[in-house]
Amino acid sequence: MYTERLLRVVAVAAITSSVLSNPIPLTREPIENIPRGLPLVTDEVLLFDAPAFRTGEGNELTASIRMFTHIRQIDSSIISGALTTAIEALGIEVGNKAGNLFERTKLFFAIPRSGIEVDLNVAGCDSFNVGDTSKGGLLERNAAIGACGGALSPRTISGVAPGFFSSRPFEATLFPSHPNGFGVVSDVDDTIKVSNVLDKKQAVKSLFIDDHEAVGGMPELYSQLDGELGNPAWFYLTGSPYQLYPSLRKFIFEKYPKGPMIVQNLTLTDVQSILKFVLDDNNVRDYKIAQMEKLRSFYPQKKFLTIGDSTQADPEVYAEIARRHPDFIQCIWIRKVNEADNSDERFATAFKGVPQAKWKVFTEPSELAELDVATGKCN
Template identity: 85%
Template structure:
């Protein structure tokens, strides 16, 4: 979904960050030399929503926690103006959407903090401490949270970081799910959100500037599935980096059934690694396969509907998982996007070895409204 124009914007943002991102003077020691431990007064924590799954024979739950710790930022019109100038220099009109641009790029400006440990509380479950964040300020770790009273209700994960005048609270949502039943794994860009992946200039506008817009008919389809599949576990798997998590989360929670969003790790401390990360055509494919394999490890007895589109590698990704774990994948739906490779040859190759009754390529969500996924009617 990314391109050279986007890379230019990110690179400009990275260069700008050293001058504009920090409201609080940092200690003389470099950030990565500051003592490890609990968050300090100039730290912020981005906590991502987490799935939870049962472990062993009992009701004990494990949560898959992800977080990003960085130096506290300051919302400045100077930063917003600099970013607006940078992106308009690429021939992209910002207009009255400067706030969107700033909100979606500010985490690209963040200076990561490593070695941070946070104390987390989940209402009705065991409290726990988790750390240390790695060199990119990122952490992904499973943590036991007890039986939570035997309930699988959604819960709030919360924590506190110290501040100068008041402590700063951060929170996310825990989504527990039973080992059996149904789940849905959905792509985001051009599957449920209009992203214009194949139009490079429009893709940058959709990513950073325009208000997020749902693909027509998809909210209604997902609402129907949520009821018919008996409150399934929802997972939103995107190639977007975690820096875009806040805005994408708001969009998904407003338009679609709530569930954790799985985003890529991308730090911008090493410019060369950014280019490799973004331009590697196999990156998103390998990343999505790895993440679905992880979900299979969490919920090996569930049955999943996977939904994607034809712009990138969703057909190939979902088909590969279906070949590896036939009982894990109930149905595969692929939205046909104009100007993508929608040839019969592509889909025949992608789905080789996958029963034809298990997958469907569609143009309009209305084509799917009468299908009974729970009974295995996929097309």
């Protein structure tokens, strides 16, 4: 999806101008001499939407909390201009979309804050504290939140960071779910969002510049599934790094049933790691398999419909999980993308050992309209 040249050019442009976007001098490493503990007035907290699941025999819930803490960034037209110049030097027209470019790239160059803990409140549930963030400013941790009155409806997770004149709130959505019933795991790029991952230049435009565009017919299909499966638990599993989370979340919440998005914990302090994990299908495969296993640990009794596309490793990922846990995967749908490897040989190899009745490769979402996932009619 990304090219090394693009990443290096954008990195240089942002780094050279970021002294104007941050309240302290830039370094490529976390700031070590600032006190740790609760956030400071110079800190920003990005809290991710979280799934929640029941633990034990009672109604007690556990939330899977993820967050990123970094030095607060101040918007600057100079940064936007530098990034625009860098992208246009590659022959990609930015036009009036410089705002998209700036918003989608700025977190790549945020200065992480390690050792940060926060107090969080979930509406109607127990409050709790989580910490410490890693050297990269990231935290992923399960937290007990009580029974929440027995209700499993979405609710707000919130906290505050200190400000110069008043506290600055941050929040996300908690999505509790029954231990049984149905769930849907959906890929994002070229499954529900036009990303052009097989065309490097168009992929860059889709990623950083163009307004996000839904794949034709997919919002309608997902709305139909949401009703037919009785409001299932939705999860969006993407190989994209967490720096793209804000714009992707906005797009998904506007077009599709709401649910937590699972993104990779990658930072631009190590360019080679980004290239390794984002461009290498094997690493995307391993990452997605690990996340699917984690979901199963949260919801071992649920049955899942998994939806992906043929550009990267979705067929191989979902098939591997189906072989490991046949009762966990109800159906697998793979969208056939032009210019990808859509050969019969690929799918035969990928789905070896998976009953043919469980999986379907499709071109148009309308091909799925008459299927009944709830009864196992997958193709």
